[in-house]
Amino acid sequence: MRPRPRPELQDLKPYSSSDIAGGRILLHANENPYPLPQPVMDEIAEATRALQLNRYPAPDPVELYELLAEYNGVDPSQVFIGDGANEVLLQSCLAYGGPGRKALLFEPTYVMHHRQARMAGTAVAESQRSEEFDINIDDAIATIEIERPDIVFLCSPNNPTGNVTSLDDVRRIAGVTNGLLICDEAYFEFCGVTALPMLDELPNVIVVRTLSKAFRLAGVRFGYGIASPELLDQLGRVRMPYGQSSFTQIAAPIVLRHRTEVLKTVETIVLERGRIEERVAELPDTDVTEGGANFIFFTHPEAERLIGGLAGKGIIVRDFTKQVPGAIRVTVGTPAENDEFLESLTALV
Amino acid sequence: MRPRPRPELQDLKPYSSSDIAGGRILLHANENPYPLPQPVMDEIAEATRALQLNRYPAPDPVELYELLAEYNGVDPSQVFIGDGANEVLLQSCLAYGGPGRKALLFEPTYVMHHRQARMAGTAVAESQRSEEFDINIDDAIATIEIERPDIVFLCSPNNPTGNVTSLDDVRRIAGVTNGLLICDEAYFEFCGVTALPMLDELPNVIVVRTLSKAFRLAGVRFGYGIASPELLDQLGRVRMPYGQSSFTQIAAPIVLRHRTEVLKTVETIVLERGRIEERVAELPDTDVTEGGANFIFFTHPEAERLIGGLAGKGIIVRDFTKQVPGAIRVTVGTPAENDEFLESLTALV
Numbered sequence: 138m139r140p141r142p143r144p145e146l147q148d149l150k151p152y153s154s155s156d157i158a159g160g161r162i163l164l165h166a167n168e169n170p171y172p173l174p175q176p177v178m179d180e181i182a183e184a185t186r187a188l189q190l191n192r193y194p195a196p197d198p199v200e201l202y203e204l205l206a207e208y209n210g211v212d213p214s215q216v217f218i219g220d221g222a223n224e225v226l227l228q229s230c231l232a233y234g235g236p237g238r239k240a241l242l243f244e245p246t247y248v249m250h251h252r253q254a255r256m257a258g259t260a261v262a263e264s265q266r267s268e269e270f271d272i273n274i275d276d277a278i279a280t281i282e283i284e285r286p287d288i289v290f291l292c293s294p295n296n297p298t299g300n301v302t303s304l305d306d307v308r309r310i311a312g313v314t315n316g317l318l319i320c321d322e323a324y325f326e327f328c329g330v331t332a333l334p335m336l337d338e339l340p341n342v343i344v345v346r347t348l349s350k351a352f353r354l355a356g357v358r359f360g361y362g363i364a365s366p367e368l369l370d371q372l373g374r375v376r377m378p379y380g381q382s383s384f385t386q387i388a389a390p391i392v393l394r395h396r397t398e399v400l401k402t403v404e405t406i407v408l409e410r411g412r413i414e415e416r417v418a419e420l421p422d423t424d425v426t427e428g429g430a431n432f433i434f435f436t437h438p439e440a441e442r443l444i445g446g447l448a449g450k451g452i453i454v455r456d457f458t459k460q461v462p463g464a465i466r467v468t469v470g471t472p473a474e475n476d477e478f479l480e481s482l483t484a485l486v
Numbered sequence: 487m488r489p490r491p492r493p494e495l496q497d498l499k500p501y502s503s504s505d506i507a508g509g510r511i512l513l514h515a516n517e518n519p520y521p522l523p524q525p526v527m528d529e530i531a532e533a534t535r536a537l538q539l540n541r542y543p544a545p546d547p548v549e550l551y552e553l554l555a556e557y558n559g560v561d562p563s564q565v566f567i568g569d570g571a572n573e574v575l576l577q578s579c580l581a582y583g584g585p586g587r588k589a590l591l592f593e594p595t596y597v598m599h600h601r602q603a604r605m606a607g608t609a610v611a612e613s614q615r616s617e618e619f620d621i622n623i624d625d626a627i628a629t630i631e632i633e634r635p636d637i638v639f640l641c642s643p644n645n646p647t648g649n650v651t652s653l654d655d656v657r658r659i660a661g662v663t664n665g666l667l668i669c670d671e672a673y674f675e676f677c678g679v680t681a682l683p684m685l686d687e688l689p690n691v692i693v694v695r696t697l698s699k700a701f702r703l704a705g706v707r708f709g710y711g712i713a714s715p716e717l718l719d720q721l722g723r724v725r726m727p728y729g730q731s732s733f734t735q736i737a738a739p740i741v742l743r744h745r746t747e748v749l750k751t752v753e754t755i756v757l758e759r760g761r762i763e764e765r766v767a768e769l770p771d772t773d774v775t776e777g778g779a780n781f782i783f784f785t786h787p788e789a790e791r792l793i794g795g796l797a798g799k800g801i802i803v804r805d806f807t808k809q810v811p812g813a814i815r816v817t818v819g820t821p822a823e824n825d826e827f828l829e830s831l832t833a834l835v
Contacts, residue, residue, distance in 0.1 A: 374500060378578070
């Protein structure tokens with residue numbers, strides 16, 4: 138006899154990114170296009186050689202907490218770590234969502250937020266962003282007062298549109314909700330706007346970050362949350378034993394110690410983002426959203442044709458036409474990659 | 487305002503293993519005491535140096551699936567991978583448990599099973615094992631018919647007691663339940679008894695394994711499940727994007743390719759298990775359970791005093807007195823470590 142899966146999850150198809158077969162220039166996954174400096178990789182490899190992999194990892198890697206606290210100007214007791222920001226987001230939903238509870242999303246936003254809420258058995262309410270994909274703060278407050286969500290997801294810079302929510306709006310949303318406000322700041326380093334300084338006055342906020350983007354460590358799957366120790370204590374109840382691997386526990390601290398050098402690519406990426414946005418906006422029929430992350434977002438009436446044409450030249454971008462009519466998200470690559478993308482796009486348009 | 491955590495999870499304290507401060511001989515976490523051979527570690531370190539950590543890991547690492555399939559004599563489509571067996575167990579609960587559903591455990595058993603079911607919002611029913619910690623099959627069947635669980639956890643060899651459930655009993659349990667039968671075989675390699683050959687006739691069974699024990703890879707956090715593709719499709723719905731880290735995707739295949747050498751310590755551990763069980767059984771007032779894993783389990787009326795006395799000599803064992811009166815679980819170490827444990831225990835008794 139076949140066991141019965143949960144009927145309420147049957148519309149959740151397994152997550153998949155883009156088809157990258159034949160891809161030469163990968164601009165679909167918001168990765169940092171610059172590999173870590175070889176000396177940093179050598180240091181990671183040397184530390185790996187000495188690992189005792191037959192032993193479980195330290196359940197609470199003190200140095201890693203301290204380095205994250207130092208980078209963010211908080212106390213180590215305010216830091217929670219996970220296998221990618223996604224695990225921290227899921228654990229936030231498991232701890233504060235669940236059966237009989239509700240999460241509010243400002244759509245279009247990061248598709249995993251909906252999934253994480255649903256996986257935890259949480260109902261999902263949606264508020265639509267404006268035509269420019271900003272949060273309309275009056276709508277947001279009205280929706281929160283009607284829906285009374287247990288969790289509010291606020292992605293800033295917003296994936297996939299790039300919009301940065303003002304700190305005033307974050308404060309107003311945090312003040313009006315009785316629930317947990319999850320500020321997903323995966324792309325923080327590319328805009329510099331963060332809710333972090335408000336944490337002392339807002340005990341219902343968790344700021345979620347990652348080392349996958351600015352820190353060039355997507356392959357390691359490491360993210361973290363910053364919040365009050367009382368709030369993080371709840372996330373501890375839904376943690377797996379031992380948590381992050383021994384490799385993560387050496388790679389993340391090495392990269393954080395070298396952060397001055399590792400973060401140097403952020404400036405180039407931000408400059409390139411501006412350049413690409415400007416160039417794409419000059420093309421006919423494009424509508425570009427000004428973004429604060431490491432990607433650009435625009436619409437075009439023939440988006441599918443453009444995406445296919447780019448793929449034909451080995452340039453993989455992300456198709457968001459199912460979420461937003463005509464929408465394409467393009468990760469900022471190296472200047473040479475961006476040139477090639479712009480050239481191909483111009484030819485196709 | 488503080489957000490309200492889920493009231494139904496407030497009795498779940500963050501998982502913790504033993505206090506290992508001052509520990510010289512670590513026999514508390516069922517780790518394999520033998521580090522990987524240095525050539526294998528060197529190969530892992532070299533492959534690490536070449537990783538492009540700025541890129542996300544492959545979402546579906548084909549070679550890893552193939553190596554696991556080959557080792558287990560199944561098709562790659564029957565393999566599902568996770569960050570430790572624990573993640574696969576949690577995902578099984580998210581996919582088949584959840585609100586309004588029930589899981590059945592045969593207690594005492596692995597404490598995470600209860601937690602994983604509860605994290606997913608699943609109610610938990612318990613059936614008590616016999617005085618020798620075996621599953622009483624008639625009781626089990628009666629309980630399943632009364633409780634109608636959506637998930638049945640069956641840990642064999644059972645952690646922490648070591649009992650191996652007969653394949654006849656596994657088949658009867660699988661046949662009587664409408665739910666998912668999770669056969670947690672984390673310690674399979676130390677007994678050789680597996681439900682795997684029954685999978686074709688039992689479409690409601692998932693066998694869950696790990697590379698943390700026999701394969702000496704606890705630090706990597708890697709586990710897997712084997713089941714029908716239809717069953718695994720449901721687990722795909724609750725997977726995180728990108729899944730296993732780039733490091734896991736090189737370390738696990740390297741260890742699997744070297745499995746003839748890596749698994750050589752299993753025989754020594756099994757012999758040592760028999761030797762320790764025999765020696766402990768000869769001591770006054772001990773009651774030893776014959777086990778099939780890489781640990782021994784026994785009771786003694788003064789267990790707390792013995793555990794404290796061993797810790798005083800730097801030997802850390804696991805206190806299970808809160809689950810079973812007088813119970814101690816001791817991981818099989820190297821012969822020299824086991825000698826020291828036996829000597830100290832004998833002196834204390």
